[in-house]
Amino acid sequence: MLLSRRALVKAVAASGALSALSVAGLPGAAWAANTAYVMAYFTETPQFQGADYGLHLAVSRDGLNWTPLNQNNPVATPTAGQMGLRDPFVFRKLDGTFIVIATDLKGTNFGQNSQYLHVWDSTNLTSLTGYRRIRMHTFNAHTWAPTVFWDAARSQYGIVYSCNSGGDVFMVNYTTDFVSVTAPQVFFSPGFGVLDGDIVVDGGTTYLYYKNLSNGLLYGARSSTGAPNSFTTYTSGLRMGNAIEAPLLVKNNEGNGWRLWGDSFSPVNADYYIWSTTNVGANSWTAMNQRDYTPPLNAKHGSILGITDAEYDGMVARWGTPNWVRLKSSNLPDYFVRQSNNVARIDPYPFDPYRDQLWRMVPGLADSAGVSFESVSVPGRYLRHYNYALRLDPNDGSAIFRADATFYRTAGLADATWNSFRSYNFPDRYVRHANNLLRIDPLSASSSVNDRQSATFRVTS
Template identity: 45%
Template sequence: MKHRWGTIVLAWALVLALLSTGAAVPGTVQAADPPAGYVLSYFGGVPYDDSLHLAYSTDGLNWTALNGNQPVFRPAIGTKHMRDPYVGRKQDGTFVLLGTDNWNSEYIMVYDSADLIRWTNGRLVRMNTNAMHTWAPEFFWDAAKGQYGIIWSGNTDRNRTYVNYTPDFKTVTAPSVYYDPGYDVIDSHIHPWNGTNYLFFKDERSTGTTPKSILAARSASLTPGSFSVYTGAITETGTEGPFVIKSRSENRWYLYADYYSRGGVFGAWTTTDLGSGAWTKLASGTFTLPAGVRHATAFEVSQSELDRLKAAKWGPYRLQSHNYPDRYIRHSGETMRIDANVAPLEDSQYRIVPGLADPKAVSFESVNQPGTYLRHYNYVLKQQANDGSAAFKGDATFTMTAGLADGAKVSLRSYNYPDRYIRHYNYELVLQPVTTATDKADATFSLVYP
């Protein structure tokens, strides 16, 4: 079920050309406005969460998490745990979210959205009746059929890529084998270019010349069974969930894959010729992704769509003390404390927004006093209005890390005093260095919904 996703939306003129040749258009049509960047969908994050996360990039290399790397949407159907989230654009310009529901489920999760912010019409769609798992679903538009093809990884005696066709993501045809090179494969991802459909996949075998690595096949059509392998291993052993995007500035492509045993570490490779099968690994530091990313995919968005996502305020959240779990961070005037039985509840609710001093970090905006933020002053935490100064922005920006006392929770490191963390002391919030076990417990919090 692994981690993967990806597809890039092409310029409208190219879409028309592809449709005329019967090529795949993953995520389908282009946004109405010219593309201005990419959006990454993934699960994981810090702390780990089986829900939809989003990030954005303007160059396809450096990605900034939205909502402070916290979930932007949690499903309320099935197991309520969504893995391998895939977001694609339909022919009408709206979006569909697909996700793996469970390790051994015959169903996938499906949601609809017009704006990538509000997800509605949640439903479980049964993809097979053979007790196969349905991992890592993606979809493409098949112009010849006038329907969407949903591809996914299923298993009988071994894993293959299957397809169901649908006009509406509600009713689907019976599954059929879409891609089977004769050995165990998962995590298929289609990327069309210049009349050819390229299918990237994971060799799931544990032995052989390309075990647990990413390869590619290609076809001039979308016909099931028409793809042929044309590369050796593109990535190292221990990778899965590939997705591919094209640079918007040149004929260059980037392939990302998840080092699935490393807990949210990705590798990236590049080529200037998809047909050659030759890829070069990018050095660490030449690309950045949010911490904890698992099984991702990406698609293009317009400037207006990107601006709307960057301005969105998900949440709100409460910060629950690790070692005093009946107490939550709250404001009382400008004073910041941890208290039990907070009233009104909104005094303990915050929206996580891109860091005022650095969008890769986070700031905490009060729900009931919008425009005011959690900030430190003389190493004491306060809630104050943003005065627009560089000093305020630095004081109100924090790096969210894995919890110092519990890695499934979070700790908040000061942006401008990176040797100090938010911790409680006598129930009040202060900014201090953290060394002892007590310090670490005091500086660890759970992010919870109200």
């Protein structure tokens, strides 16, 4: 007899054979059912112009390049406690539905302790229901960065979070319904301060990745039981950029590899870095190139979960995709095209005003087969070339303006899976960056590698 996915989960749960649960809380054999990913996050930018402490969602087919939903606006906002969230964590329960939990904290007032976590239920992430807060402890201490895993031996979910009551440790409470929880107990206290734990159960091993506060590096620990105080650190420390936190461990939907995300909290670095490995049990993480991934706009301290085709399509239909694009540089992959004082340039992300990198890519003003780029931050102004340099000007309706502001989107000169943009009225010239400024120059397939790379961009959101 064939069982439905949900019935299979219940049958395996009843048999007690849940040691093979994946990160999604489903049996290992169910990895193939997930073909896409969802990320939950909040947003911040260096000068907080893009700060929003509601629940944001983005989707991805490959788990690397992300599409924010709802125009990168929140899909839910806390209405109790500190009226804001950080560190949202999305988890699939054994019945196939979702739970979202998050830190009860708005902004950066880290001295404002809360004993609670925000909680929502969801059938398929097209709506968030049952909003509540659950009290985790009675300490005068924070309750930060929750993560959830299924403890098969206990037949309960473990909610692990960062807490400082005499020292920075991970605490755990157990629950079956995310309404009432057991008394808190210490989950991981290795003799130095720790922060931002993420837990994945894979086969008979429970993995815990965390930040070591004594040296600022990310580490992995593991346990054969998942029980409190049973974890042993097995990796070397990891860091990219000037500072890093919030490790996020993700098993690929295909089941043949892993990624470890780290969130940079430095305003001069990219918001995320990623390592990859084919063997999560070994000490063998390899840094990924930033050109291979693009996090959601302004995303901070998120969580990632595998979802099905139907769930992906349902979320896109419900929340919608952005009506703007961003242009990412091929050879400077942390740089994005922006306007600054009406001059077109590329600068490293993140920056403020963050909206200066958002463009409405519309049919070409001179030829609808081409494209034109209208600024989101200054509506009515378009990218156009003038003396070969690109700048932002208001559309004066003239034929010369329409021609200067129209480009043909072609296969990328350095990478055919990306794009290049050929000038409408100077058809041998392409948009490229030089000394951070944008201009149009004569380029072809025979141009130098550097020149072709400087004219290649990824259209992303």
